[in-house]
Amino acid sequence: MTGIPLLSLLIIVPLVAGVLCLFVKAEGARWLALIGTLIDLAISIYAWVQYNPDGPQWQFVEKYPIGGGVNWALGIDGIALLLIVLTAFLMPICIGASWRSITKRVPEYMAYFLLMEALIMGSFSAQDLFLFYIFFEGGLIPMYLIIGIWGGAERIKASYKFFLYTFFGSVLMLIAMIYMVNAAGTSSIPALMAYDFSSTAQQWLFLAFLASFAVKLPMWPVHTWLPDAHVQAPTAGSVILAGVLLKLGGYGFIRFSLPMFPDGSLEFVPLMFVLSGVAVVYTSLVALVQRDMKKLIAYSSVAHMAFVTFGLFAMNRQGIEGAMLVMLGHGLVSGALFLCVGVVYDRLHTREIDRYGGLSDNMPGYALLFMIFTMASVGLPATSNFVGEFLSLVGTYQASSWAAIVATTGIILGAAYMLWLYWRICFGTQRNADAAAMPDLSLREWWLLAPIAAAVFWMGIYPESFIRPMRNDVGRLLTRLERVTPAGDSKLTLGRGAMNMDMGARH
């Protein structure tokens, strides 16, 4: 390709900036972090422009042996590319969101954020199984420290819960990875994506990977760490958690579970649908009764992530592309919603919904942007989430009409809790004098929220820019899944029969 190791640069730039942050004072660290993340954004946009959607599956490939059979192997396809761009886009916004609200131990804070960016970039671009695991797990350390040091009153408990939950899920995946490398004789992800494990092995491997990704995504019933972590984390921490870290779970399903264990995936489609269905309905209802704004949005994240699993395990083009778009859209919208909470939290230092009211009078700019993101979260046409949720539902309907019916109730409930939240905060009478006295968005806050709003509309009005890079990759995934997906008109009867016939035909 170009000869420049773009992906290594994506990892190294924030890493270097992060280390440098430790040696400067607060103001210097802020600027350093901003510059570092902006450079990363520029690199990722350059990669997006350079990426050839009709080219080979893996582009920007780099490979240097570390020794002992492990390689510094990087490379991305369209799916990873989009998630990398999302990460790079959200990171400078996170730094900006922390500009004024973080006042203690600033250099450390910025260093952890940059370290996290490096690790996330690494996870999305790793092409070696163990390299992926190292990046994937490594992200726990900075997030643990960010929640634990700069979090709210219950931060210690939340940080432990976050760390141990995710760590536990991931180590089971590690054992599965070792098993795979042992059986296949390679740790290269592209090679493993084409390797056929035995049907029984696939089921176990699928479950082991599920343990990790279900916690990360998170799926019901292992989602309980998420509300705690979100509520306690500082605003930027929540943004990155909801915007990017959760996507690692969905990315894991697309990159590992589906292509590597197609038989195992098929076996567990009913389980995935049931878990997602429960998540959609249950967490939406829970969100409805929350009094804490952040907690409400956290629960809504769980519900939105269920659309991802619905779409993915529908195993058809609409479903998978929809799932990807839900991930991207949710990354933007939930991030923006957490920022909106942060805006009022910085002014009043409470997240209690009842303490606000009638903000559209004194903060019209805020009310406008908040409304855009609320509508996007609800899935209004012309916003990013509409495209994703619609496609995901179409895909789900083809796989199972019942699953689609349950999933659709999530949209209705989602509209209920989001609109009610917006109504209680921005409309109505101004019950609280201090809330009524809050100033409107500052220039810095406009700079944080407006780009996200633009991206939300872009994705909603012209989603082709985002679907184009991944179209061929989804196609390749579908070819891989073809032998397990029941053909044509039998789509409504997913089950063993079809698979066995298919298996029989192969033997």
Added chain:
Amino acid sequence: MIPRFTAALLPELILSVGGTILMLVAAFAGRRGSGVTSWLAVLLLLVATAALVGAPSHSGPLFDGFISADLFASFGKALMFPAAAVAIIAGHGWFESDHEHSSEYAVLIVFAAVGMSVMVSATSLVALYVGLELNSLASYVLASYRRTDERSAEAGLKYFVLGALASGILLYGISLLYGFTGTMTFKGIAAAFARGTPSLGLLFGLVFVLAGLAFKVSAVPFHMWTPDVYEGAPTPVTMFFGTAPKAAAVLLATRLCLEGLGPATEAWRQIVIFAALASIFLGAIAAYGQTNIKRLLAYSSINNVGFALIGLVAAGPRGAAAVLFYMVIYVVMTLGAFLCVMWMRDSEGRPVESIASLSGLAQTRPAFAAAFAIFMFSLAGVPPLFGFWPKLVVFQAAIASGYVALAVAGIVGAVVGAYYYLKIVKVMYMDEPAEPYARPREPIQGLLILVMALIVSPIGYLLIGVLGSLTSQAAGSLF
């Protein structure tokens, strides 16, 4: 003419002769000579390490199979001698302010090192016992080195009594093995076991020998002495116990199990599986309530031995290589962690051992806290730190041998254990600062901490290739 064994035994000869001379120096110079003896002892250990280079150090069996100079032994020595040297350097700084300090500390460690090097080379039961006792006797004295300190004296006594009991058990097992096979060499014993179903007496001997060794590696259920001795002994001595002798004992057990008891693998494997899992879980759970950092690290060492034993369960060249790999990184992490513990001093320079005193260290001493946190995360096996890799290697070996369930159980134990390592990080990073520590004036220790921290940091991954090929070569010499 110089006999062949002098070249092969050069490291041991250097240490024995040098150690004896140093003892004389120490006897005449008294306290004043402590500096000179310490540095000379370090020099001896480094020269002995350098003497490992070259063909003679792995030229094969010596004295009719009494000991063997092979790559496995050389690898062990190359790991233990520098670790012992670090213990001397750290101890010299530590004891300097101590009125009772005399030069014997360094000399005792040199003698313990001779014992350890016999341990890792032993290919007969006699050599095994002689090496073990030589190391243990020096260790008993070291544990009670601060003789006016009650805790230190108690630690020494406890270590001695329980150690003697374990030696008794070991000797009993050795006598049974000898009685039923008629030979002391590992090869002969292996041949006896290979001759068919082992007799009850042989199995009894095997169990007793393993029980004695389990004491030395502090594997559950023979671990009870560890927390008390680790807490009571002076910190540099604790560091020494936790690193070089432990590595020697693990290597000794590996050689005995694979070389001497190889045909009886099915007989000892279940014992080792139990010891491994019990050590991992007990080490992880019992550490929860600890408030003393040395006790906590004692449980951490029990926990870590469990992981190394998983490599032994896997057996075969791959398992042995995994054990070696694990021990190398374990020694580095433990040295680093204890060097950090030694820097925990109150404003008057007295050592502090409570975990609470670490509160807010990240704000008062950021670099120190960062190093400590690196060792903690690394001991917990969290990537991207290098402590993750040896665990991976061990589990890889276990899964390659078909022990998937064992690997799953072990890794669940790793998560349980992660909690208390996280707790230390939490105390350092998330709590409000406590009374700050005195600033140490020990640049060499600082440098050592830096080196250890760099090795276990992600930079350490560059060593995978070198370490991987060295460990597999060393393990290959067992088969």
